[in-house]
Structure formats: C-alpha cells, structure tokens
Amino acid sequence: MSRHVVFATAEIAPLARVGGLAEAASGLVRALQRTDVTVTVVLPDYGDIELDEVSSWALDLPEWCRPARARRGSAGGFDDVILIDRPGLARPHPYVEPSTGEGWPDNDWRFMCFSAGVADVARTLDPDVLHLNDWHTSAALGFLPTPPPTVLTIHTLGYQGICDSSWLTRLPFESWRFAWFDGCNPLLGAIRSADRIIAVSPNYAKEIVEPVGGMGLHEELARRGDALVGIRNGIDVGSWNPRTDPHIPINYGLEEIEGGKQAARLALSEEFGWNISGDVLLGVVSRLVDQKGVDLIAGLAPYLAGMKARMVLLGSGQANLVELVERAASDSKGRIAAVTDRYDEPLAHRIFAGSDLLIMPSRFEPCGLAQMQAMAYGTPAVATRVGGLVDTVIDVDRHRSTGTGFLTETNDLPGLVDATHRAIRSTRLASRRRLVQRRAMEIDWSWDGPADQHIEVYEAAIARRAPVDRTSATFASVETNVLADGDDSTL
Numbered sequence: 001m002s003r004h005v006v007f008a009t010a011e012i013a014p015l016a017r018v019g020g021l022a023e024a025a026s027g028l029v030r031a032l033q034r035t036d037v038t039v040t041v042v043l044p045d046y047g048d049i050e051l052d053e054v055s056s057w058a059l060d061l062p063e064w065c066r067p068a069r070a071r072r073g074s075a076g077g078f079d080d081v082i083l084i085d086r087p088g089l090a091r092p093h094p095y096v097e098p099s100t101g102e103g104w105p106d107n108d109w110r111f112m113c114f115s116a117g118v119a120d121v122a123r124t125l126d127p128d129v130l131h132l133n134d135w136h137t138s139a140a141l142g143f144l145p146t147p148p149p150t151v152l153t154i155h156t157l158g159y160q161g162i163c164d165s166s167w168l169t170r171l172p173f174e175s176w177r178f179a180w181f182d183g184c185n186p187l188l189g190a191i192r193s194a195d196r197i198i199a200v201s202p203n204y205a206k207e208i209v210e211p212v213g214g215m216g217l218h219e220e221l222a223r224r225g226d227a228l229v230g231i232r233n234g235i236d237v238g239s240w241n242p243r244t245d246p247h248i249p250i251n252y253g254l255e256e257i258e259g260g261k262q263a264a265r266l267a268l269s270e271e272f273g274w275n276i277s278g279d280v281l282l283g284v285v286s287r288l289v290d291q292k293g294v295d296l297i298a299g300l301a302p303y304l305a306g307m308k309a310r311m312v313l314l315g316s317g318q319a320n321l322v323e324l325v326e327r328a329a330s331d332s333k334g335r336i337a338a339v340t341d342r343y344d345e346p347l348a349h350r351i352f353a354g355s356d357l358l359i360m361p362s363r364f365e366p367c368g369l370a371q372m373q374a375m376a377y378g379t380p381a382v383a384t385r386v387g388g389l390v391d392t393v394i395d396v397d398r399h400r401s402t403g404t405g406f407l408t409e410t411n412d413l414p415g416l417v418d419a420t421h422r423a424i425r426s427t428r429l430a431s432r433r434r435l436v437q438r439r440a441m442e443i444d445w446s447w448d449g450p451a452d453q454h455i456e457v458y459e460a461a462i463a464r465r466a467p468v469d470r471t472s473a474t475f476a477s478v479e480t481n482v483l484a485d486g487d488d489s490t491l
C-alpha cells in the first residue's frame with residue numbers, strides 16, 4: 001500500500017552533514033523513494049541549502065518561536081523537502097560554534113523551534129507516519145494534540161537534548177512525558193510517546209535496555225517492550241563501491257581485489273611520502289569525539305614500530321582530541337599521518353581502498369558506517385565489541401569459516417593491541433588475507449533490506465492506531481491490543 005511519511009531530521013547528506021546521521025538519513029530516504037513510500041524530508045534551513053522551491057507558507061507556531069516559514073521544493077536528489085526557515089536556525093555549523101567546537105548556547109531554543117515547525121508541518125500534511133530522528137526532532141510530539149502514527153529512530157543516546165525545566169511549560173501537550181529529574185529531556189518524551197522506536201542496529205537495541213548502554217534511559221526503553229526494534233543501517237553502495245569509484249587508482253571487484261588494493265595502497269602511501277614496503281597500513285576514518293575511542297587510537301602509537309605497521313587517520317572534531325592525535329602523529333617518527341583539519345570525502349575513499357585494515361575502537365557505537373564502507377572495499381575492520389560493530393564484524397579467530405574481521409576481547413587498550421596484533425598477523429598470511437577480504441566484500445550492505453524492514457515498522461505503527469473492532473473482538477484481544485507493547489499511556 002502506498003504510504004506518505006514525513007521524515008524529520010537535523011541532518012541529511014548532501015544537504016547538511018555532520019556525522020553518520022546524515023548518511024543514514026540519506027540512504028534510507030533514497031531507498032524508500034525507490035518503493036511506493038512517498039517521503040517528505042523536513043530539515044532546518046541552515047541557510048546554504050539550494051532548494052528548487054515550489055511553495056512557501058508561514059508556520060503556525062507558539063509565540064516564542066515566531067516568525068517561521070516552511071519552504072517546500074526539491075533538493076539534493078530528494079523529491080520533496082521542507083525547510084524550516086526561522087531566523088537563528090541558519091548557522092555556519094548545525095550544532096557547534098566552529099571556532100571553539102562548543103555547542104551554540106541557544107541549541108535548546110533552536111531545536112525546540114525546529115521541532116515545533118516539524119509538528120506544524122505534520123499537522124498540515126497529515127501523513128500516514130511521522131518519522132522522527134534523534135533528540136533534535138523529538139519535541140515535535142509535545143506540540144501535537146493528536147500526532148499521526150509516529151516512529152522514532154535513535155541514532156545515538158549520547159545526545160538527548162536535556163535542557164532546563166522551563167521548556168516543559170512551553171510544550172502544550174503531554175509535557176509530563178518530557179520531564180526528567182529537574183529538567184526537560186526531548187528524546188525521552190519521544191521514547192515515551194512514539195508508536196514504534198528503532199535503534200540503528202539489533203545489538204544496540206539490546207544494549208540500550210541495560211544500565212551501561214541506556215545512558216540513564218534503560219528502564220524507560222525496557223518499558224516499551226516490543227515497540228523497540230533494531231534495524232541495522234545500510235550504506236550508499238552507489239558511492240562506496242570499488243568497481244566504479246572515481247577516487248581510487250584502479251577500479252576492482254571480487255576478481256581483482258589483490259591488484260586493485262595493491263595499487264590503492266601504494267598511491268595512498270606515496271601521498272604521505274612513505275615507502276611502506278613490508279609495513280601493514282592501518283586506516284582510521286572517524287569523527288574525533290569521545291565516543292570513537294580516539295584515546296585508544298592514540299594509545300596504539302607506541303606499538304606501531306614493533307608491529308611493523310603505519311597508520312593514516314582522517315578525522316576532525318573536538319579540539320582536545322585533535323591535539324591528542326596531532327601529538328601522537330608528531331611523536332610517531334613517521335608512523336602516523338593525520339589529516340584533522342577537514343572532512344575530505346575523496347581521501348576517505350582512498351583510505352578505505354588503500355588500507356590493509358580499518359581501526360575502529362569505538363567506546364559505544366549504535367551502528368557505525370565506516371566499518372561497512374571499508375568492508376565494501378575488501379578492508380576488514382579491527383573493532384571493539386560494542387553496538388552495531390558486533391552485528392557487522394565477525395571475528396575470524398573465533399569463527400574461522402565465516403569471519404570477516406577482528407573484534408576485541410576487552411574494550412580497552414590491551415584489547416585493541418591484541419586484536420590489532422592478531423589482525424596484522426592474519427594480514428601477512430596471503431591466503432588468509434584474501435579469504436577475509438573476499439568475505440567482507442561479498443556482503444550486501446545496501447539499504448534495500450533495511451528499507452523493507454522500516455516499511456514493516458511503519459505498518460506496525462499504523463496498525464497500533466487502528467480502531468479495535470469491539471463487536472467481533474473478545475475482551476481479551478482488545479486488552480492485548482492496547483497493552484501489547486508495554487506502553488504505559490493507557491494506564
């Protein structure tokens with residue numbers, strides 16, 4: 001059945017991109033556009049988005065976020081985009097002041113306005129499903145007296161948008177759902193209210209109902225029972241594809257992995273003035289934020305000479321972590337090359353193709369995209385045993401006949417050193433290396449399967465709202481229908 005989804009997000013590539021949220025949003029929406037789901041993307045108007053505008057109207061918003069407009073058209077390959085245009089939303093970076101790396105001091109206000117705008121768009125368009133992503137959009141449910149069937153995707157619990165309790169008084173509907181200790185927690189409000197919740201990998205869905213992974217919200221999430229599901233992200237297999245990639249020296253598929261990777265490896269090392277001969281090349285492509293285990297990456301530096309390995313790192317982010325990486329590189333006697341001043345997509349492609357191994361020691365990782373992108377190039381990952389990394393990397397030392405990479409035994413520096421050491425040893429054995437490279441490359445990482453799973457979740461959200469036929473249903477089945485997913489809204 002054809003459905004209309006309003007898809008609200010603070011990022012979507014290529015229109016606004018900070019991290020994995022942008023890639024995931026873009027990949028999913030493009031895959032849905034290939035089905036009979038119609039998607040309207042709602043995004044803040046950051047000021048630099050080229051929209052082919054077809055209409056525009058004033059939004060009906062509370063006093064404190066007026067005036068705001070909806071500008072509707074197409075942009076970035078998306079058929080239907082609505083930009084919420086409100087003075088103050090347009091900034092050089094969606095979340096942080098570029099010179100300091102600190103969040104904009106008025107981010108609570110900015111994303112409350114955006115969420116109010118999303119709510120008004122949903123009220124006007126009356127879609128079959130409202131799909132919210134992360135905390136930036138979550139407060140929309142506090143502005144809607146009768147929201148449409150709603151799905152919330154949690155890309156990370158690391159940011160919940162917690163702000164002061166005065167915001168509760170500005171949420172006209174169900175504000176109690178947003179109350180959190182003495183403040184207001186937008187993400188929590190949507191966790192309590194959405195008809196269905198998607199975590200971005202099955203293992204993350206399991207982790208977040210436990211104290212460590214739940215970041216304070218594990219009990220709230222557990223209470224939602226079966227309304228919480230895990231769906232692994234895909235990657236854009238059109239642009240992350242060694243067969244067609246314009247950024248690498250030789251295109252290669254399963255037949256020519258050895259030659260293609262060798263050419264990419266040589267070109268990458270030459271780029272950094274290295275004659276790597278027998279060294280193993282480790283790649284890192286990551287935002288430099290605490291979540292990504294940057295301290296562990298820097299901690300590998302003293303071991304590189306002994307392991308006969310070098311590391312190429314691409315990443316930007318927190319000032320203290322940029323400094324940590326720069327220091328590790330300058331102390332490494334030429335074993336680490338770090339590019340920390342920009343996100344350079346062509347270089348990311350060259351690193352995925354040219355490295356022997358991808359290093360990804362995240363402290364937590366809801367899904368993670370780099371490990372899948374690297375594997376698409378036949379580059380196995382060395383990763384911590386967390387979140388979506390567990391769903392996407394199979395340790396070859398534990399599972400010889402199916403292994404596609406290396407997972408740490410413990411999520412700390414000794415664990416990373418051990419896994420890297422095992423991975424390097426395996427890489428030096430040509431027959432083993434080829435086997436793991438080939439398996440990694442054979443996996444279908446496209447969005448097609450995950451998009452179908454999303455459609456099932458949309459249908460489940462719609463079905464949850466369907467009126468129960470009380471003439472034919474027994475009392476017991478009515479009861480089950482209301483309480484099936486552990487929602488406490490009816491209690």
Ligand code: GLC
Nearest residue numbers: 020021024155365366367368
């Ligand atoms: C966030 C998560 C990352 C995930 C991405 C897309 O950036 O940290 O693990 O892959 O969102 O869902």
